[in-house]
Amino acid sequence: MARRTRILGALASLAEKQRNVLARAVTEACRLVAAQGVPAVARLGIAELDRQSLVEVTVACVADASDTAEYVTDKSSLDKLEKIGSSLTEFELSNFPGSSTKIVLGQAAPSLVRVSQHDVAHWRELLTAETPEDAIAIAQQGRQQSEAELDIARSHGPTLEAAQQSASDREDLETLSLVASRATNAVLIMDADGSIQWTNDAFAAQTGYSNAEVFGERLDKVLFGADTDPKAVRDFQQALRNGHEITEDVQQYHRDGRTYWVECKLIPIHDTDGKLSRWIGIQSDVTRRRQTEEALRAAKQAAETSSRTKSEFLANMSHEIRTPLNAILGMAELALTTDLSPEQRDYLRTVRSSADTLLQLLNDILDISKIEAGKMEIEEVDFSLPDVVRETTKALAVKAHEKGLELSVHMPMDITQYLRGDPTRIRQVLFNLVGNAIKFTDRGEVAVEVEEQWRTDEDVGLHFSVRDTGIGIPKDRLQQIFESFTQVDSSTTRRFGGSGLGLTITSQLLRLMNGKIWVQSKQGKGSTFHFTIQLKIGQQPTDASSTHMDAGTLAGKSVLVVDDNATNRRILEEMLRHWRMRPTLATGAPDALKQLEKASRSNEPFDVVLLDAMMPQVDGFGLAEKIQSRPDISCGTVMMLSSADRPSSAARCRELGIRAHLVKPITASTLLETILTALSQDVTQGRAKRPAAPLDEELAARPEPKRSLRVLVVDDHEPNRNLAIKILERRGHACIPATDGDEAISACAQDAFDAVLMDVQMPGRDGLSATREIRLQQERSGSQFPIIALTAHALSSDREKCLAAGMDAYLAKPIHARELVALVERITGAAPEKGHNGAPSSPPTDSQPFDISAALARMDGEWDLLREYIRDVVDDIPQLIDGLWAAIEDGDARSLQMSAHRLKSLVSSYDHSEARQLAQTLEDMGKDGEINDARTTMNRLQLLVDELVRALSKHLQEEK
Structure with missing residues (x-):
């Protein structure tokens, strides 16, 4: 029996390898059963599909069956056999039909093979034999024929041992099929090409297709349809081509046309050589889950x-x-x-x-x-990171000062300054976090730090932190505070107010900018909010290097820094050392006086002294008075650092001879500009103290230009426009006025100019847009002339935008007559040869309640020109004040920004630093859309501006 079993296995394996003798091998297996009279049960099936006959056969010996060999000649079986052309027909063949030990292997996986009509006829002949002797004779005859064919197959193909190995593999597959046949999921077995070879009963229940109906077909051809996702179809086809496992939900079509969803998993099976031999598919109905x-x-x-x-x-x-x-x-x-x-x-x-x-x-x-609502859009524009941080924190400095808090900002000097992103939303995030820190802190400090986490050629990762010494947050509330309308507890809302939306808005804005936010806090000790954001690196303005060139003039100068706050001292020291200055740090007035005395004794007085206004025991003003009262102490420029911009502070600075008054927090660019300006003013004012001499001796002999120029002056602000026109007309140049960008475009299309002075910020079409349109006109016409920007942001990235729009140069407001003339004549090629043009009239010697000398310097020492400009300013300021109040009343942030910008330009002409800083604060509020505190700032600004108008009007009366 064992020998016969091996032979049967070898024949079955050989049949699988050699398709030309496949049917003969299966036939021989059944003939052996009939010929030897071995008790057995065979399950056979014959069907005709696409004109090709199929036969299923499973043969097993029965150990305890009767020794009497009888053959079934049941009429019902014969009737079924003859229905070959119909659907699949199965019947049982047994040589002991009446035995109680009859075994039917219905669960075993049958071998499904293709057979010819000749094989079907042979089966019919064998099964319809009248006696066992006839069946044995037929079987022996067929066996001899099969052995001959087997010898031929051996000579061309595998050995018996290889056939036995294949039979072992076949037995493994049959074992797997036995398990799969009992599975509730649909299971199918496909060959290496993806053609279906076998399916279980669950597959038929799921799809409506029987095993015979899908044999030899591809899964996608049978079950996929018009509503099947084309991507899913492509995914399965690609997996079959590449031999990769795949699991994917796909919509399939039942045999009756209805659709359903399955999770289909195809698993590749490889032989011992690693070659793909077949696929196993498992399908789970997920229709309900999908629904x-x-x-x-x-x-x-x-x-x-x-x-x-x-x-x-x-x-x-x-x-x-x-x-x-x-x-x-x-x-x-x-x-x-x-x-x-x-x-x-x-x-x-x-x-x-x-x-x-x-x-x-x-x-x-x-x-x-x-x-x-999904309507919050994130912009992507170039901006200056230091400017954004400075503008945001300066708007909150007053609140910090009112609570007696130190507000500091620290950014490494080598941080990437020019970035590309949404500066408005970054300001809003900072405003919320810093505003909250101030609100929830009663004493101590609020510190803002910005650092680079990483940098590539195109992008930079920034880490911001806002640290406070406030009430802190309980550990169990750290995550909930980012939810809408949520604060630490109800008592927080009662005590501090607020909607509880600030952090929600902040986290959502950061999410829109692909950033993240988290918090570290200890109740009663304070909190630190962190957020990170990735931004593109912006293009550095072409003029950015000028700041560093100016900073080079500060190298080696000595600076005394007096501040009781360690964070502020560290920040200031880092800035000053970056400019190669020599800082000395003092923690208060006693320490500062010792350092000043020491420097004076060694005849090396400090070039600059930076005083903090708010210090215990002796504040900055008290220290300045002591310095002024000590004749044995000599020092250079004294500057005051204050946490609030108050008119009283500015007035005290003037009384004590303090050159500049800076409002904390201070950025590097602001401090650098202030030091450079203050040091240069010392020189300028030293010259202006000679009442009988010209303001600048170089102006006493001004050469004539080479030729008269035709200049278009574009500015919506009439006093500024008239001032520029009058300065140029004094030089013999012809000027044509325009009030906005559209007028400028029209004028340039109709007329020719040697140069254009273009204000950048104008209502309607601004200077940048107008410049781009003019350059497009010139590309078509072939003409070309220089365009000079007039901007109030000489140290910001706005100058980069001017040059990118097609402008050739820029001038910072307020306008200096000498700089305007020199730039216009140089850029047009009309710069004069060296010569003389007479001296300007001398300024009056009467002292004024405002800095008239600075305004006169900008007029090139021309008193008549200054008088005309003062008249325009006196007439224009009340209108600007009315416009500011109207913008505040209407909640119009854009109008507030524009009006404050114009007012800042006017008061800057007279070096009214406190009024200028208040106007800058209003402009920043308008830019950020945060105008809730605008009224308080506006009230203080109006007091200063009213005083300035009265002083200017009085000056005009005295000069009549």
């Missing part, structure tokens, strides 16, 4: 739509509420300027404070509604 997912997706979409509708409603309502609220704030401000009883004043202050809180809540709701 659930679709229902959830629809519900989520409906919820998002509802959320967007809610957000749009809130946004509209916030706008509707803002209008009457602005009126309430405006009327409260006006009422507070009238004569009121203490009780009335207290009532109105409560109204103003409550209205301010409500306005901030409306702003938060508007932002969060924009984010939820």
Whole structure:
């Protein structure tokens, strides 16, 4: 029996390898059963599909069957056999039909092979033999024929041992098939080419297709249809080509046409040589899961739509509420300027404070509604990182000062300064975090630090941290604080106020910019909020190197830094050493006086002294008075660093001869510009103290230009426009005025000019847009003339934008007559030869309550020209003030920014530093859209500007 079993296995294996004798081998296996009279059960099936007959056969010996060999000649079986052309027909063949030990191996995996019509006829002949002797004779005859064919096969193919190994593999596959046949999931076996060779009953139940119907077909051809995802079809086809395992949800078609979803997994099977031999497919019906997912997706979409509708409603309502609220704030401000009883004043202050809180809540709701509605867009423009940090923190410096807090900013000097991203949203994130830190801190400091985490040629990763010494956050609330309308606890809302939306807005903005935020905190000790962001590296302005060249003049100069705060001392020391200056640090007035005395005794006085205004025991002003009262102490330029920009502070600085008054936090560019300006003013004012001499001896002999020029002057601000025109006309040049970018474009299209002076910030079409259009016109016409930008941001990245737009040069406002003339004549080739043109008239000797000498210097010493400019300024300032108040009343941030920018330009002409800084603060508020505190700043600014107008008007009366 063992020998016969091996022979059967070898024949079956050989049949699988050599298809030309496959049917003969299977036939021989059954003949052996009939010929030897071995008790056995055979399960056979014959069907005709696509004109090719198929036969299934499984043969097994039965050990305890009867020794009597009988053959089945059941009429029903014969009838079934003759129905070859119909669907699959199966019957049982047994040589002991009446035995109680009858075994039917229905669960075993049958061998499914293709056979010819000749084989089918032979089966019929064998099965319809009338006696066992006839069947044995037929079998022996067939056996001899099969052995001959087997010898031929051996001579051309595998050995018996190889056939036995293949039989072993076949037995493994049959074992796997036995397990798969009982699986509830649909299972199919495919050959290496992806043709289906076998399927289980669950496959038929799932798909409606029987084993015979899908035999030899490809999965995608049978089950995929019009609604099947084309990507899924491509994925399966590619996996079959490349021999890679794949698992993917796919929509299939049942035999009756309905669709369903399955999770289909195809697993490649390799032989001992690593060659792909077959595929096993497993399919799980996931229709219900997909329906659930679709229902959830629809519900989520409906919820998002509802959320967007809610957000749009809130946004509209916030706008509707803002209008009457602005009126309430405006009327409260006006009422507070009238004569009121203490009780009335207290009532109105409560109204103003409550209205301010409500306005901030409306702003938060508007932002969060924009984010939820998907309408918050992230820009990508070039900007200066130091400028963004400076503008943001300076707007919060007043609040920090009112609470007695130190607000410091630290950025390494080698940090990448020019970046590309959304500066407005970065300002908003910083404003929220720093504002919160100030709000929740009663004493100590708030420190902002920026550092680079990494840098490539194109991108940079930045890490910001905002550290405070405030109330801190409990550990169990650290994650919840980033949720909407959430604060640490209800008592926090009652004590500090706020909507609880600030951190939600911040985290959402960072998410939109692909950043992340987290917090470290200890209750009662303070918190540190961190956020990271990745930005592109912007193009460095072509003029950026000029700052470093100017800084080179400071190398070797000595500086005394007096500040009781260690963080501030560290930051200032790092900046000063970067410019190769020699800083000495002092923690207070006693230490500073010792250092000053020591320097004076060694005849090496400090070139610059930086004093902190807020220090214990003796503050900065008290120290300045002591220095001034000590004749044995000599020092150079004294500057005051204050946490707030107050008119009283500026007035005290003037009284004590302090050259500059800086508001913390201080950025490197601001400190550098201030030191350079202060040192140069010392020289200029030293010359101006000679009342009988010209302001600048070089102006006493001014050469004539080579030729007269035709210049287009574009500026929406009439005093600035008239000033530039009059300066150039004094040099014999012809000037044509234009009030905005559109007029400039039209003028350049119709006329020819030697040069154009173009203001950058104008309503409507600005200078940058106008320049681009003019350059396009010139490309078509072939003409070319220089365009000079007039900008108030000489040390910012705005100058880069000017040059990128096609401008040839730029001038910083306020305009200096000598610089304007020199640049225009040089860039047009009209620069004069050396010669003389007479001296300007001398300035009056009467002292003025404002810095008239600085204004006169910008007019090239021309008093007549200065008088005309003062008249224009006196007429224009009240209109600008009215415009600022109107912008604040209407909540119009853009108008506030533009009006404040113009006012800053005017007051800068007279070196009114405190008024200029307040105007800059208003401009920054407008740029950031954070105008809630604008009224307080505006009230202080109006007092200073009114004083300036009175002084200018008085000067005009005295000069008549």
